[in-house]
Amino acid sequence: MSDFFQLISPEFSSYLTGPLFFISLAGLGFVIGILAGVFGVGGGFLLVPLMNILLGIPIEIAAGSATCYIIGTSTTGVIKHYHKGNMEIKAALYISLGSIFGAVSGDILQDFLVFLSGGNRILFEQIMQGVFILLLVLIAWVMSRKSSYDEKSDIRPVTFLQKMKFGPDTDLPLSKQIGVNIIGLFGIGFSGGLLTGLMGVSGGVLFMPILVLGVGLAPHLAVGTSLAVVLIGSISAIIKKGLSGGGKVSLPIAVALLAAGAVGVRIGISISHKLHGDKLKKYFSIIVLLAAVMVTVKLITSFT
Amino acid sequence: MVKYAAVSVLVLIPVLWGILMVPVLDFFEKKIFLLSQKRNS
Numbered sequence: 001m002s003d004f005f006q007l008i009s010p011e012f013s014s015y016l017t018g019p020l021f022f023i024s025l026a027g028l029g030f031v032i033g034i035l036a037g038v039f040g041v042g043g044g045f046l047l048v049p050l051m052n053i054l055l056g057i058p059i060e061i062a063a064g065s066a067t068c069y070i071i072g073t074s075t076t077g078v079i080k081h082y083h084k085g086n087m088e089i090k091a092a093l094y095i096s097l098g099s100i101f102g103a104v105s106g107d108i109l110q111d112f113l114v115f116l117s118g119g120n121r122i123l124f125e126q127i128m129q130g131v132f133i134l135l136l137v138l139i140a141w142v143m144s145r146k147s148s149y150d151e152k153s154d155i156r157p158v159t160f161l162q163k164m165k166f167g168p169d170t171d172l173p174l175s176k177q178i179g180v181n182i183i184g185l186f187g188i189g190f191s192g193g194l195l196t197g198l199m200g201v202s203g204g205v206l207f208m209p210i211l212v213l214g215v216g217l218a219p220h221l222a223v224g225t226s227l228a229v230v231l232i233g234s235i236s237a238i239i240k241k242g243l244s245g246g247g248k249v250s251l252p253i254a255v256a257l258l259a260a261g262a263v264g265v266r267i268g269i270s271i272s273h274k275l276h277g278d279k280l281k282k283y284f285s286i287i288v289l290l291a292a293v294m295v296t297v298k299l300i301t302s303f304t
Numbered sequence: 305m306v307k308y309a310a311v312s313v314l315v316l317i318p319v320l321w322g323i324l325m326v327p328v329l330d331f332f333e334k335k336i337f338l339l340s341q342k343r344n345s
Binding site: 069071235239249262 | 322
């Protein structure tokens with residue numbers, strides 16, 4: 001029994017203790033929940049460093065607990081976005097499936113590349129973080145540009161996935177797209193998952209731009225669909241962490257974060273619904289830049 | 305066995321919490337909406 005409690009509530013030290021510690025976590029959960037609701041991201045890229053810097057929670061426990069928290073907030077968000085008609089379920093499922101395979105392949109590829117580069121894992125991770133920063137800046141720039149189509153129009157430009165002729169296809173009714181290639185959707189998820197596995201980041205921030213730019217979804221649909229991909233990815237990450245013993249998850253921290261997190265998500269979804277698609281994209285590019293800053297700080301501190 | 309039990313708890317508790325919060329927040333959202341309507345009228 002003690003082994004079980006050690007697995008769901010590992011011991012750690014932090015700057016704060018008692019009610020103040022849990023109230024601070026609830027506050028953080030609330031703020032990150034708003035971001036999850038508005039932009040369809042998990043928010044781990046902000047939550048993990050904030051828990052570590054502000055509360056002194058060890059990175060390993062912060063990362064595991066944040067993943068557990070993301071499962072809860074994205075569950076609330078997914079249900080609400082679904083009711084508001086902001087989710088392409090088929091696209092979410094195929095992309096999630098691809099991203100799980102991609103993340104596992106990314107892990108394996110990372111080990112192989114580290115082996116090829118002479119076993120210097122730290123240098124490899126630094127190079128990967130550098131590439132990730134460039135990718136985030138590129139995404140922020142593309143997302144800040146105005147859409148070439150009218151979101152409310154029935155006429156949609158034909159996407160790359162609709163032009164693919166091989167393999168089965170499916171329709172995405174909410175985004176009015178017919179004949180979208182399933183292998184293409186799987187491939188897009190696989191590429192996103194591969195990047196996250198290769199770069200050792202959670203990568204929820206990648207899926208909203210992937211859905212807008214790669215699949216051609218309208219920003220509002222991309223937010224809901226991205227949150228569904230994040231939910232499935234987080235569940236698979238917790239299962240992987242738990243079974244491989246590769247990470248520590250603290251359920252009390254996750255529950256404290258979740259206490260106000262769901263309220264934040266709901267507020268976020270209401271805000272997202274009121275924003276015009278182009279504005280949503282523009283604000284999202286700021287979030288992506290923030291993620292780039294966080295990774296840059298992590299990269300700089302790894303040199304010292 | 306302990307590992308599987310721990311993973312199940314770590315997945316199920318946030319999922320159930322997330323599902324439970326939907327009707328709870330719907331209830332409060334409705335209450336706030338009704339209150340604001342009452343105040344406006």
